[in-house]
Amino acid sequence: MATQTAFDIDLDIIEPKTFKEKPKDEELKFGQVFTDRMLLRKYENGAWDKGTIKPFENFSLSPATAVFHYGQEIFEGLKAFRQTKTGNVVIFRPDENAKRLQASARRMVIPEITEEYFLQSLYRLIGMEQDWVPRKRGTALYIRPTMIATEPALGVHPSSDYYYYVILAPSGPYFKEGFSPTKIMVEDTYTRAAHGGTGGAKAGGNYGGSMLAGKKAIDQGYSQVLWLDSKERKYIEEVGAMNIAFVLDDVIYTPPLTGTILPGITRKSVIQLSADLGMTLKEEKLSIETVAESLKSGNMTEMFGIGTAASIAPVGELKYKDEIFIINNGEIGPTTQKLYNQLTGIQYGEIEDVHGWIHTVVEK
Ligand SMILES: Cc1ncc(COP(=O)(O)O)c(C=O)c1O
Known part of the structure; x- marks a missing residue:
């Protein structure tokens, strides 16, 4: 440090x-x-x-x-x-x-x-x-x-x-729920970003264009939108102000950086931390069908958002079309909890910063 x-x-x-x-x-x-x-x-x-x-x-x-x-x-x-x-x-x-x-x-x-x-x-x-x-x-x-x-x-x-x-x-806290599980809704009409567009940049216009879908979600009692790809409305992209990850068969999945999602710094940190903690993480495309089926079968056990504002945000409920999935009984799962503890532990100085992520500005 x-x-x-x-x-x-x-x-x-x-x-x-x-x-x-x-x-x-x-x-x-x-x-x-x-x-x-x-x-x-x-x-x-x-x-x-x-x-x-x-x-x-x-x-x-x-x-x-x-x-x-x-x-x-x-x-x-x-x-x-x-x-x-x-x-x-x-x-x-x-x-x-x-x-x-x-x-x-x-x-x-x-x-x-x-x-x-x-x-x-x-x-x-x-x-x-x-x-x-x-x-x-x-x-x-x-x-x-x-x-x-x-x-x-x-x-x-x-x-x-x-x-x-x-x-x-x-x-x-960014969400009114704090570190309690949040509710998100899959948006299958509007999209956030197309290939060749500005989705990979942190440009205000990306957020302006997302408001209508965001309002739709809020009107139905959800905090944020889970975006699908603009071409097929098939693959998971990210959430309104966070990247997203899933735990499926004990493996963490997060969508790859293909230019349409924001290259999150928390995402990058979680990729490193999961390796540090001996977890398996794959940067792979995941279709909404796979997510829905594996939530139904019980093979998908956790979902969490990843971003600066919300840190690691457990997702307790997902709405897709007319179906509502409750994830891990609406409780925080073990992977989410471990990553949250590790990330915030480093940020608040309780866990050693072995990667040189912490810039000390004022020493007391
Ligand atoms: C659309 C979007 N995706 C992902 C993120 C997460 O990025 P970071 O971890 O750098 O905050 C944010 C937040 O900044 C965001 O607005």
Whole structure:
């Protein structure tokens, strides 16, 4: 575990004049409250400025601003944790988010920022906002780096100007159920992403296009949608804001990265952790028929979502067409529990970080 030095890049600093009251850890929801400061870096005349850590405040943008019309926008999501034994503030695998933001930027024709800038500016911002990192296990400081097209002109073309900004939200569980099993619904009409599209990038438009199916699911009492492939509506892709995994005949299956699903960093971590724990995991396509049949026969014993916001989220109920499947009696299964314990154990500093995933920003 290495402690990161946060002062290698030159940033402008504007301190807030007033400071907000911090919410109680027990009352934290997801993404509702934001900290006192943000990072803002502007791209104009073909170059990024050095960036400013400044008070969290509204932008003033022309109604013609490109992002409002054409959705040239990408973002990231990662977390800073307060380690339970030491009180240290750490970030989980931010180098992976830096690389994925660059990949999304290339797909959406947005000028990239370097991994070094991404990391160093983040260490600095989190260091300044360290008191906002909650202490209760299960809570974290959610970090939202974002890039938007800011040219104030109409017409479909890559924008000349951009903002890169980072906001921070102390957060509790993503689902109202917390680590209790959640309910998801298979969507067999609408699809999320097609081959050659933007599904593999973390682009806002992917989420805008998913709202109708998401609403359909919520109206029926489900938290999220399980997407099928766009060509045949046959193979499992991912969930609204998570990758997905199944336990079938004691083997963990998760869909392969074929360009239509987001290459999740939690997914990548779970692939490593399952090997560490001696479990067998296969990155293989799984059809919805196989899932339905093996749930009926009892050979499929667990299903869980994998993502930064929800961590490892057990799925207790799946709806497909008119059928409702209750998984593992609606209880958390042993594989899900072990992976959850291992992942969160590393994040909260209770289990040794042998892979160098933890970036320590504040050492107590
Ligand atoms: C569509 C989608 N898939 C998967 C994930 C999981 O990715 P990660 O583990 O990097 O958070 C997310 C969340 O960011 C997501 O929005």
